[in-house]
Amino acid sequence: MSVIEIIKLGHRYLKLWPERPELSEYFQEYYAISLARFVWRNFLGFSLFILLLFTLVAGQQNMSLLVFYVVFALSMPIQVLVMLGVKADKMxxxxxxxxxxxxxxxxxxxxxxxxxxxxxxxxxxxxxxxxxxxxxxxx
Incomplete structure (x- = not known):
């Protein structure tokens, strides 16, 4: 599978898994999916928060560090989808x-x-x- 197919499979897996709290009693996967949903929904805003906070505190110095943190935070949802795609394809x-x-x-x-x-x-x-x-x- 290509990386794009794995990401698409991870997104499909994230959407398919039911948001039912009673599943947590039977499947450990429920916690991973809940965390993945949290990252998927909130990390774009989190990276904007990092950008604003770092810009206000550090000013224009250390721009390379700012870019690193923002790119890392923006890549988290994609990393989550890759991990879910790999898991979804396992037997x-x-x-x-x-x-x-x-x-x-x-x-x-x-x-x-x-x-x-x-x-x-x-x-x-x-x-x-x-x-x-x-x-x-x-x-």
Whole structure:
């Protein structure tokens, strides 16, 4: 996969994972996704804050240090998407994979028709299943 594809997959994974606090009891992934959402939503403003604060305090000296901090803060959301993209493409561990397959079978028995991977499920497949399950339970 190219870096752009990994970033797109990470963004898709971030959007698919349901924002349901009860998932924190079952998945450690919930905390990583919550932190990623925080970084995605807030780090642009944080980098502008760094820019303003550093400019007010340090003035025009140490411009290279200012550029470093701003570029680092602006790159954090992209770094988060890369890490999520890599995680989304990993195969589920055996215990979680069997739980996923049972959940997929249950969802398909209840009338839904999902064409998700059941041979070698990945974390992105788990996010899709959870998202669709929570969407259908709301209706």
């Amino acid at each position: 589920l561990p055996p215990g979680l994979s069997s739980w996923y397959k049972e959940g997929l079978a249950r969802y398909n028995e209840s009338g839904g028709q999902l064409q998700l991977s059941s041979q070698k499920p990945r974390y992105i497949d788990l996010a899709q299943l959870l998202n669709l399950t929570y969407q259908s339970s709301i209706k």
